[in-house]
Amino acid sequence: DRIEVIRGPGAALWGANAVNGVVNIVTKSAAESQGGFQQLGVGESERYAAWRYGGNLGNAGHYRAYAKTNHHDAEERRGSADADDKRKHEQAGFRMDFQLPDNDRLTVQGDIYQGQVNNATNNELEETEGHNVIARWSRQHGQHSATEVQFYFDKTFRTNAETYSEDRKSFDLELEHRFLFLDQHEIIIGGGYYVTRDDVRGINPVILRFTPARRTDETWNLFIQDQIDLMSDQLRLTFGVKYENNDYTGDEVQPSMRFSYTIDDRNTVWGAVSRAVRIPNRLDHNLVVFNGVLIGDSAFESEEVLAYELGYRSIVSSTFSLDVAIFYNEYDKLRGFTDDFLSPSTLPPYKVSNEGEGVSQGGELVLRWQPSENLNLLVSQSYVDLDVERYTGSNDVNIRDNDENDPTSQTSVMIGWDINKQWSSQLNARYVGALDDQKVDAYTAVDLSLLWRITKDLELGLIGKNLFDPQHAEFGGGNEIQRTVNAQVTWRF
Structure with a gap:
């Protein structure tokens, strides 16, 4: 239904360990998710599927x-x-x-x-x-x-x-x-x-x-x-x-x-x-x-x-x-x-x-x-x-x-565009500063998705992540996030 981001401490209501902020995820009631939903996605390095019925x-x-x-x-x-x-x-x-x-x-x-x-x-x-x-x-x-x-x-x-x-x-x-x-x-x-x-x-x-x-x-x-x-x-x-x-x-x-x-x-x-x-x-x-x-x-x-x-x-x-x-x-x-x-x-x-x-x-x-x-x-x-x-x-x-494990500066840009009744796109771009203690450089990542509504119940999507960089590190340890492109089909019934 919504994701609430509460800045700063939330301990007066949420209790201990709600120190720097609270992310509160509120799900929809079952009455708001009736009928069927099925989604399949496949890419070079990832395969996923989801099914729901109410x-x-x-x-x-x-x-x-x-x-x-x-x-x-x-x-x-x-x-x-x-x-x-x-x-x-x-x-x-x-x-x-x-x-x-x-x-x-x-x-x-x-x-x-x-x-x-x-x-x-x-x-x-x-x-x-x-x-x-x-x-x-x-x-x-x-x-x-x-x-x-x-x-x-x-x-x-x-x-x-x-x-x-x-x-x-x-x-x-x-x-x-x-x-x-x-x-x-x-x-x-x-x-x-x-x-x-x-x-x-x-x-x-x-x-x-x-x-x-x-x-x-x-x-x-x-x-x-x-x-x-x-x-x-x-x-x-x-x-x-x-x-x-x-x-x-x-x-x-x-x-x-x-x-x-x-x-x-x-x-x-x-x-x-x-x-x-x-x-x-x-x-x-x-x-x-x-x-x-x-x-x-x-x-x-x-x-x-x-x-x-x-x-x-x-x-x-x-x-x-x-x-x-x-x-x-x-x-x-x-x-x-x-x-x-x-x-x-x-x-x-x-x-x-x-x-x-x-x-x-x-x-x-x-x-x-x-x-x-x-x-x-x-x-x-x-x-x-x-x-x-x-x-x-x-x-x-x-x-x-410990003060060098977090980025000093972060920038995010999100653009949503409904091109027409059938086509829409979403662009997410972010810049994240360096993690000096973990020896991780600053990076910029761009994600782009394109959605085609074939009918009111059937959609095809193309989702690209980290498009302009073949791979980059986000945390220490040597592992790096790769560029990926996934195709996705969604059917509601």
Whole structure:
């Protein structure tokens, strides 16, 4: 249905680990995806297929089911050598939506998947498999009041052919209630309980393992958010806080304060101050490398960020709009090591530890232009300056390189053109700055797709990716993304 990108920390609602932003994917209800859909694609290095069908469940419900598969040949390394990392992924799932009496709604959905990727080092297959199910019940009490309860179960299994395998089960229960208070306060209150159980086994325990191998972790939370409309809804203030208790660091409080001021029908200014944390995980507390030369530490604390944001949105005309945002983030207790264990100045064991702090600042500009009904243009430019330093007296010499793992500048251009009723095209071009610490150069990539609607139910497509560059690196390690061209057919029935 839509993809929501929330800038900055979202911990006041989403909880711990929502540090630098949140991507919230909202899928369509089963009622909005009735009938059949089938898609096949083939290219020089990729083959994929997708199938979906939706129908009625009596007079009060709808369903849909889907299945898809993707097979991808190996990428290439610098110098055109085969990366030997061919992979495949298969997935299937369902969704059912029911409209019940008393304005109740019930949604049940689930997925099952499996995948494999070849490990180039030892030529063994690494496997991924899992399944999940979500049940969500909601009741609309009135125009400004609603209650929602959601249960979630997830099981995953992953193997890394060189290090470890992980078998994990997770359960999550959430309750949320929204209501209007004194005509100006829209309040959301709720809470949740999350438990995860894992079994992590080292492939070669002398090189890497986790102690204990099995662990159960629980987290429970309470949250409240008050959205206040003032000055005839021209000024909106939002205060929120989430309290969590986890088994790694105990109590965590993550507040947020936001404002939105509508200057007129076309112009809005907004700002926010937020605190968020990344809580420790198994790697931070339970890691054992080289039989104890490097270990995790139960004293490792949550990494913290205090974020300041300011933005401006303007509808300049009926065809042109802009969105600009700037930010300044202060980070503390960043993860490092008690020493450089490759060239140490002390004796082992060396520990995972809170060793650094840093700041990031930057901004993003987004321009949208639709000169006609059949042509639209979106241009975005982002800039990030990240500066990370170790604490005074720290022996960690690598933490300072963390500010060179992200591109300073990124530019994106997207053009959509409906040529006529039968033909349309989409162009995506992007420039991504260098990753100096990973020795990855800046690159420019251009993707172009052309779609031919033969009938209202049958479409043919031609999709080209990385068209003007035979291959380029996007991350360190030597593997490179190749130029590809795929043919695609889509049939709706």
